Amino acid sequence: MLYAVIMAGGSGTRFWPESRRKRPKQLLRISGDKSMIRLTVERILPAIPYERVMVVTGVAHAQEIRRELPELLEEMLVEEPLGRNTAPCIALAAHKLIKNDPDAIMAVLPADHLIGREDEFLGALSAGAELAASGDFLITYGIVPNRPETGFGYIRLGRVCADMGTAKAYEAAGFVEKPDHATALDYVASGQYLWNGGMFVWQARAVLKAIENHAPDLSRAVAAIAEHLNTSEESAAVRRVYQGLQSESIDKAVMEKAGNVLCLPLDADWNDVGSWAALSDVWPPDKEGNCSQGEVVFLDSRECVVSSPHKVTALIGAEDLIVVDTPDALMICRRDQAQDVRRLRELLKERGYDHLL
């Protein structure tokens, strides 16, 4: 059976002031009336019913996730006491699924990405599930790039391993770090490199085997939780074990080492919404390239991104600006410095505004 494991552990530091410790990106209504996590779940429901949707999140956000997803089964909400990156999260989820369903196939999906063409996505999900059912492959989705992005890692494609009619699966011949601009141009031109979007599908059994082979410490630690999963001891056991875990991404811990990794291309208007600047690809722009949410009036302004749901907002002569207004904090940021929201957080901490983070 196919399950979804939605990783909702993000702390959303790049969407300040809208995101806060208590309200990370996956809980924001960035692209309309629904939160990112709600959109993520609704996107997969045509393929995976609610009973087979699992969400892994931090304890601090569990209550809010329950409110966002009232249909989620309580036993399918997994609370991590600490964020330890994706490898522990995936190991835990795999153990939990396999305990009830030894043949479980899991699609691992971030809770805070957007996908424009949902049919394409569902097709790729179905192809991935089919491929996973046929063997112990580790399947990662490679996003077909539409620009020489330097902010993502890339996956180098090898030979075609499976041709499933509508989809081809490739050997993942290498994972490469964020490239410089010239390299990124070469990658995109070559057609042989896809973005590493952090979405996976595999048998729970297959990923646990791979973790055992390539990350034995993690494997042993998480195995100690297994017997308590789906019992009243679960959360105490998780808490105990998580204290001793290292932060590790599944890419570093497993994917970059394993030999049985396949890559399925995904061309579905994917957007990881990595910063406020990314909203310019999500919100419909006006003639001058301004995008906004709220009542915003632009005069002589171009290429701005404005989120101001609480008051009338006017821009005069503004170019390439991000403006985000919230009831207790306002941020104005040059568009090409959207990543510096993280630096700003440090500065705010120093200045005694920790309560606003």
Added chain:
Amino acid sequence: MLYAVIMAGGSGTRFWPESRRKRPKQLLRISGDKSMIRLTVERILPAIPYERVMVVTGVAHAQEIRRELPELLEEMLVEEPLGRNTAPCIALAAHKLIKNDPDAIMAVLPADHLIGREDEFLGALSAGAELAASGDFLITYGIVPNRPETGFGYIRLGRVCADMGTAKAYEAAGFVEKPDHATALDYVASGQYLWNGGMFVWQARAVLKAIENHAPDLSRAVAAIAEHLNTSEESAAVRRVYQGLQSESIDKAVMEKAGNVLCLPLDADWNDVGSWAALSDVWPPDKEGNCSQGEVVFLDSRECVVSSPHKVTALIGAEDLIVVDTPDALMICRRDQAQDVRRLRELLKERGYDHLL
């Protein structure tokens, strides 16, 4: 006796969103805890006691002025039913003063300017009053320019007419319109041109005589109010007559035509605070030239002016921006487009935001 006539008729369109129809610039606390009009009155109190301070304002703002200036005598608050520029305002005030004191000398002062060096100002006020007492001169203050400003009119100085020790009075040889930049440079370099700051001192009798000579229609119309002034009929009479008045500035109506105009230089760190951009000369800047009111955090930002008293505000990579936050409206404006706040008001009206103006 020396009286102050404070002209508080401004509608403050250039300080949106802080200024509104109901809260024009003279009522704003732009430079600290006190409103502009309160600062204006307190500045003159060492020379002119409250009993001799008159304020002329629009009916819509009278109540707010009473709240700001509880010490003001009720009979010294004059309400204009309509704004008709400075000439009718001054004619009305002169009639009202002369009725009780035929020798009244009146210093006419805008309610919404700032003056940094108050001693200099009081010295010039005293010199002006002395000069006015000595004859029927119309004395206008000329602001000693510190930059080639193209936003003001200039007064060309003629020969020295009176040397009063600390102050020299010049013949006002001409009033010139806002110059272009090259002309403004010449003006400032010559030392013969001062800014027209719209501050005057004269005998009430002298200005009424000048109005009679140079603006006979206005003179006749306002004379019809005279008998009702300081009676219960005053406001009805004012209302009746104002309906038929033309908008006229005292400069156009009288000063540019009269032959008995003197100019007293004023070098007292004067600032007409003509737009948000002018606050950069009022609020103390940080090392990067940013000025702000409120809790504002600047990261990689330069030469910005931020008024945000209600929430923490952060700027990242911003340059030459004006940011003004209020509870129901937020404005972000390129600093060199601060004058376009007026155009914005038109746009807001079109878009149905008249209630915010």
